[in-house]
Amino acid sequence: MKVARITALAFLVVVSAACLFADFVAPAPYARQFRDVPDAAPSHQHLLGTDSLGRDRFSRVLYGTRVSLLLAPAAALLASILAALIGGTAGFVGGWLERCVMAATDLFLSLPWLFLLITVRALLPLNTAPFTSVLITFALLGCLGWAAAARVICADARTFCQSDFILRARASGSGGFRLLWRHIVPNLKPVLYAQFWIAVPVFILAEANLGALGLGVAEPLPSWGSLLRELESFSPLSSQPWQFVPLVLLIAVVSCFHLAMKKQELSV
Amino acid sequence: MNSSSSARSATRTVAVHATRLAVILLLGGFLGATLVRVAPGFGTDESDLDSRLSQQSMQALRQSRSSQDSLAGFYVRYLGRLLHGDLGTSRTLQQPVTQLLKDRLPETLKSVGLGLALAWTLGLTLALASVMSRSWFVDLFGSLLAGVLLCVPAAVMAILFVIAQAPARLVLGLIVFPKIFRYARNLLARTAAMPHVLTARAKGLGGTRVLLWHVLPVAAPQLLALAGVSVSVAFAAAIPVEALCDLPGIGQLAWKAALGRDLELLVNLTMVVTAVTLVANSASDLLGNSARAGAV
Numbered sequence: 001m002k003v004a005r006i007t008a009l010a011f012l013v014v015v016s017a018a019c020l021f022a023d024f025v026a027p028a029p030y031a032r033q034f035r036d037v038p039d040a041a042p043s044h045q046h047l048l049g050t051d052s053l054g055r056d057r058f059s060r061v062l063y064g065t066r067v068s069l070l071l072a073p074a075a076a077l078l079a080s081i082l083a084a085l086i087g088g089t090a091g092f093v094g095g096w097l098e099r100c101v102m103a104a105t106d107l108f109l110s111l112p113w114l115f116l117l118i119t120v121r122a123l124l125p126l127n128t129a130p131f132t133s134v135l136i137t138f139a140l141l142g143c144l145g146w147a148a149a150a151r152v153i154c155a156d157a158r159t160f161c162q163s164d165f166i167l168r169a170r171a172s173g174s175g176g177f178r179l180l181w182r183h184i185v186p187n188l189k190p191v192l193y194a195q196f197w198i199a200v201p202v203f204i205l206a207e208a209n210l211g212a213l214g215l216g217v218a219e220p221l222p223s224w225g226s227l228l229r230e231l232e233s234f235s236p237l238s239s240q241p242w243q244f245v246p247l248v249l250l251i252a253v254v255s256c257f258h259l260a261m262k263k264q265e266l267s268v
Numbered sequence: 269m270n271s272s273s274s275a276r277s278a279t280r281t282v283a284v285h286a287t288r289l290a291v292i293l294l295l296g297g298f299l300g301a302t303l304v305r306v307a308p309g310f311g312t313d314e315s316d317l318d319s320r321l322s323q324q325s326m327q328a329l330r331q332s333r334s335s336q337d338s339l340a341g342f343y344v345r346y347l348g349r350l351l352h353g354d355l356g357t358s359r360t361l362q363q364p365v366t367q368l369l370k371d372r373l374p375e376t377l378k379s380v381g382l383g384l385a386l387a388w389t390l391g392l393t394l395a396l397a398s399v400m401s402r403s404w405f406v407d408l409f410g411s412l413l414a415g416v417l418l419c420v421p422a423a424v425m426a427i428l429f430v431i432a433q434a435p436a437r438l439v440l441g442l443i444v445f446p447k448i449f450r451y452a453r454n455l456l457a458r459t460a461a462m463p464h465v466l467t468a469r470a471k472g473l474g475g476t477r478v479l480l481w482h483v484l485p486v487a488a489p490q491l492l493a494l495a496g497v498s499v500s501v502a503f504a505a506a507i508p509v510e511a512l513c514d515l516p517g518i519g520q521l522a523w524k525a526a527l528g529r530d531l532e533l534l535v536n537l538t539m540v541v542t543a544v545t546l547v548a549n550s551a552s553d554l555l556g557n558s559a560r561a562g563a564v
Contacts, residue, residue: 103291107299110292110546112504114422115522115538122526122534123303205421209508212423213523231427232512247424254419 008259015253019066026059031220039240048242051230055220061246064222068204069253071138076199078142080149080192087150088188091157092180101154108147116144117206121215130221137216141203149195156191160184194261201257208250224250274561281557285550289543296542297350298343300535355536360528365536368521373540376510376517380502383440387498390441391448392491399456399483400475410453414446423508436513443505444498451494452487459487489556496552500545 018025027045028034038054040046048057090101108116117140124136160166161184169183204224210216211225212232219226227246234243321329349356355365394410397403417425422443429439459465465482473482503519510519518537525533 103295106288107292107295110542110549111296111538112500112541112545114504114507115541118507118522118526119300119303119531119534119538122529122531126527126529201419205419208421209423212421212427213508213511213526215526228421228424228427231424231431234427234431236431247420250421250424251416251419255415258415258418 004259008256011252012256012260015065015249016069019062019069022059022062022066026056026062028056028059030060030063030222031055032059041240042242048245049240052233057242057245060222060227061249064224064227064246065249065253067134067217067221067223068207068225071134072141072200072203072207073196075138075142075145075203076196078139079145079199079203080196082143082146083149083153083195084185084188084192086146087153088157088180088184090150091154092161092184094158094161098154098158101150105147105151105154108144109151113144113206114209117141117210118213118215120144121210126215128218130218133216133218134221134223137207137210138203141206145199145203149192149199152195153188153191156188157184160187197257197261201254204250204254204257278558281554285554289546289550292546293539293543296539297347300539303531303535356532358525358530358533360525360530360533365533368533369518369537369540372516372518372521375515376503376506376519379437379440379510379515379517380499380506382437383444383502383505384498386438386441387444387448387502388495391445392452395449395452395456396479398453399460400479407453410449414449417442418446418450421508422505423512426509426512430513436509436515439509439513440502440505443509444502447501448494448498452491455487455490456483459483462486485559488559492552492556492559494552496545496549499548503541503545 027047032055034040034046034050034054034056036054037046037050038052040050040054042049046056046058048061051057051060086101087105090098120140121137124140128136166179166183169179174183207216207223208225208228211223211227212229214229216225217223224246228250230243231247234240353366355369357364358368361368394406394413398407398410420428422439425439425442426436429436460483465478468478468482506517506519507522508519509515510517511523514520518541522534522537524530525537
């Protein structure tokens with residue numbers, strides 16, 4: 001199991017490094033069109049061929065992976081921070097605040113995730129600049145994905161508040177903020193890390209779903225969602241199996257995120 | 269005395285669930301109404317583009333609309349209409365939302381029902397086989413299948429089914445299956461390792477008897493809770509599946525509404541799906557409680 005974890009982490013590091021240095025690794029900018037060779041097969045010049053608009057597919061996979069791999073963790077971080085603030089405060093203060101927060105999380109968790117996501121996405125402008133669409137998509141994922149984590153963190157914070165070491169800290173004169181900052185937050189860190197790791201693959205898949213439905217990152221900026229959307233035009237007769245490379249990469253990366261999580265993190 | 273108190277307790281539980289359902293729907297309704305009300309473009313009308321109207325007429329029309337649509341007034345009217353079964357009219361499709369739901373909900377229910385049946389049959393069978401046979405091969409096969417399916421977005425799975433010209437309704441089953449398999453396998457493995465099960469095995473009870481009498485009754489409440497959650501997962505996956513496989517259900521309707529920014533339709537669809545999933549969750553909770561009471 002340890003070998004699998006290390007291999008998964010190594011794979012994630014390699015893919016992340018390749019994407020971060022996409023400007024150097026990619027043979028062409030993601031939006032550049034080679035109009036004389038649309039739908040080209042893999043060659044020395046275009047390692048994964050070109051798409052129907054003549055754009056180099058390998059470059060687009062690299063840049064698309066960069067968008068998803070950088071921004072999904074950013075969205076997960078936002079969701080974890082919101083969950084820590086909302087759930088941690090509710091668990092620490094208790095009483096009516098905790099009940100209100102739990103009712104709000106109940107409401108959030110009752111709404112089917114994808115329905116809520118596309119409802120709020122439709123509320124925001126759809127025809128935006130590519131960069132704005134990236135920010136909107138991932139900010140939305142971060143802002144709507146806090147509820148489940150907040151519930152776990154609230155329960156943990158409540159347990160810590162009732163524990164002996166907090167009672168002793170109170171008895172020795174520790175006040176509200178100090179108690180929260182010095183004693184409760186450090187103990188919540190493992191749960192927060194676990195929630196962060198769990199959220200990353202969920203957000204990658206959510207972006208892929210939104211992108212495939214045309215509600216994610218706007219063209220010409222690539223993301224896994226928009227790259228996978230190309231599969232809609234796949235025909236077994238055209239025999240271009242290299243179109244499946246983004247899907248294989250997505251499955252590999254999400255599997256690695258699952259493998260990289262410790263068993264105890266998964267059980268949180 | 270005992271039966272009357274248990275009946276009272278059951279009634280109280282049902283009442284608590286019904287109240288919770290009503291409160292969440294009311295809050296969801298308010299949230300939805302707020303979304304519709306604050307969305308950019310709310311209150312604009314085709315008459316704004318009518319060149320025959322004078323500036324003063326347009327001003328007067330806008331003023332009358334804005335005076336009608338204060339947030340509080342909007343809430344009250346929205347709820348009033350909701351209570352009369354009027355969910356408004358779809359802006360993009362120019363049809364009453366109630367009619368659209370009547371036409372499309374059965375299609376989605378059929379897809380979701382079939383998908384859940386497939387997912388539960390496959391998931392529970394593999395989980396039971398993995399735990400009861402204690403075969404590493406079955407466990408590895410199930411884990412690998414679930415692991416791969418868990419990493420494929422629902423939309424991509426739908427596209428793959430379209431390419432393979434496979435029955436689209438089965439996609440939902442494959443999306444829900446990994447969640448059921450993983451949870452059921454872990455739960456059954458934990459239950460199978462409990463002392464009373466080990467004792468039963470040590471006393472020489474057969475595998476089927478141990479499963480039916482000692483494992484399943486203990487695991488039943490949590491499996492029922494999972495059933496409620498799986499309904500929600502299946503409904504959420506219905507959007508990309510119906511949109512990309514061209515199934516005329518409410519998932520496809522929601523996608524069209526999102527692309528057309530038809531918020532009134534979208535919010536009502538979300539409310540309906542929320543109500544269905546809440547009812548499913550409450551029903552599974554109640555069944556789980558009675559199963560737990562039976563097991564005790």
